[in-house]
Amino acid sequence: MSLVARHLEANGVSTVVMGSARDIVEECGVARFVFTDFPLGNPCGKPWDQEMQRSIIGSALNLLDRAWMPRTTIQTPFHWENDTWRDAFMRVDDGNREALARAGEERRRRQAEVKTGR
């Protein structure tokens, strides 16, 4: 996604990226970025919260108009109801380590089957 935005910028089209994976977007490097610190899935506002969605797209359009240099990031003022998602997402701990290892082995086995056409 960020790679596509960069291609448009390099070809004369102004862009803004709206997202919640701050490190991924900023490592890639984009012209303008509206960061909302939410769990991945709703970078443009909470579901059914039209007022928040209006605010976020308003921030994106404002940034489009006013940024004067690349890598301009702004953070919206919104917070999720709680912070439990921060540690829970893709968590690895003693409770799931064995299950994850088995899941990985199973996935590789299935991929190998597809490759060999079995």
Add this chain to the structure above:
Amino acid sequence: MDGLRPYRSFVSYIDRSREYYAAQGYSKPYAWAHHDDVPFTPLQKPLSGCRVGLVTTAGRTPAEGLIGAGGLKRGPYAEPANPPPKSLFTDDLFWDKKATHTDDVDSFLPVNRLAEQANGGCIGSASPRFYGVPTDYSQSRTSQGAAPKILEWCREDGLDAVLFSAL
């Protein structure tokens, strides 16, 4: 909440996904795109005169029976923005399915919210189409395949600016 913390507040998905896949036995971590230089195009005219488009990482809803049958097409696509889509396919993407949902398209592709901005005169007009780039872990396919295609569609639709939203 204000306070002192010995760690950064936002989640590092680069760190988190590397550790998660390492735990699944993938010893070679995914190499994320990194650039020192960033291209930049200032807006060429007042926002109120610009035509603006949207790009999402979500996919088109596949026909019944294709999910899980290897029939999903994951390349770039363009679809009419009016009538706006009631749903898009996100099941195969990397997002937090325990914490939230994607039942409201405007929470990840603000197609109705952008139309409001056009109706209110903040922007000149919204693109008649929106565009999709379902996440592809091949950076060369994204850069050499999807990116030129999206640019071509933006030019066909006369766009001045594009808002990207990554799930």
